[in-house]
Amino acid sequence: MKTYEIQNHAPIRLPNASRSFSPKPLFLERMKKLLGKDFYEYMEILKKPVANSIRCNTLKISPEELLKRLKSKHWSINQPFKDYKEIMIVKGKIANIEKLNDFAIKNSFRELVDEDEIIDLEPGELGRSIEHLLGYYYVQEIASMLPILALKPGPGEIVLDIAAAPGSKTTQIAAAMKNTGTIIANDVSLKRLKILASNMERCGATNTIITKKDGIALCKRLKENGFLFDKILLDAPCSGEGTLRSSPITYQMWNPNTIRYLSKLQKGLLASALEILKPKGEIVYSTCTHAPEENEEVVDFVLKEFPDVKIEAIKLPIKCRPGITEWQNKNYDKKVEKSCRIYPQDNDTEGFFIAKLRRIK
């Protein structure tokens, strides 16, 4: 088996990337400890760019209709999950369309097209298409869609999205709710709120109120004023270890002090959010990082602080690994195993962590 030298790891450079970044030795050491024998596979997939994935905005168009339109542009599309037809992977576009078998083209049997006839989309092509400009789809990495599949927001519910910008998950919530009920989409940064507002508009999410406040302060004020929610999404600010494939600069920004700082912030945010959950209400806590301090440790903290909160099992259409119960000489509640670790090498996605909690009374 191939082994990695932790001290002298070669810089990682993705195809088409202008710069390469070297993972820090401590990061590699931690990931090796987390992954054991799968560490090599993990390091290999980090060298590959992530697939182009989109989510059909069902507020504006059906997956069938969108698929038809995108295929007519000669895009090669795959719908990886039979129960979630809105999730699509754009494999590329068909080159030399005029030379291809007429039968395959006329009958839209794109699967008859050889893989080597498919070329990559041009940089930015996904975001420049008329279908994107009209809000028919949202460019969103598959792992980032999963927290909402776990949350399962439904029509008529009252939902809070505490750290909502740039809005990929908020627009996904609005679609699941069919623009009914109410979403309060909050973010602390005005700059990010503008992007959020623009995405909400493009996607036609009319059931949303956008607010600007620090998450902990917002929860406190909502509690004082008697607001309670059926569902809450806390997609927490995190160290972003799961996004290395699309954002290799994270290698450079990574540092253990940030993880410690974020862990404290995340505990405060999750504890505050639990205070405004209705009895039997549900909250999904997610991050795009692998650091246990930002994941299981946060969940463990609230399980100890809130006896009336239980962790729920999550069923997702991809491979999930259970949460870990031991890290850096700390033991976590055994129940955190119900949370879901999503690693890039397991599903060819980005990395994520998802936990679902329910208030029992």
Next chain:
Amino acid sequence: MRFIKILNQQEKKEIERGLQQQFGVDFVPGLIVKRGEERLFLFSGSFSEKDIEHLERCTFIERIGIYFAKIIGNDIRLSIEGSQILKDQIKKNIFFLDSKQAEEWMMGRELLIKTGKHGFLIMKYGEDFLGTGKASEEKIGNFIPKNRRLKERGQ
């Protein structure tokens, strides 16, 4: 002072009357929120005006719903989303674009077409509703915002 105003029933009816005259639209599905003197937002959520006022005591509200129309003098101009949301009700003053015109339109260009009409027209290509243009003697003026425009290759 609140910089957003939720229109009451009578004020909403007035907007609907305008939309009826211009485009044959009978009903706007949700609360209409006015921001400034001109911009109209549509909120389809379950929060009532009282809930929203209550929420304002907790936090600064940046937006309620989405921008869907603008009042221009005595007329109303629908945004892309406004035209999409009301598409099933729009019965008149529709301009049907061909594919070349639709591309030009989405690039944000005015169309040099004599429609024989004056005033706002809903732009439609195939099944797509592409917002509103303003027809004058010689052309249709374009209001597609910059961030929603098709870019030419190389841009």
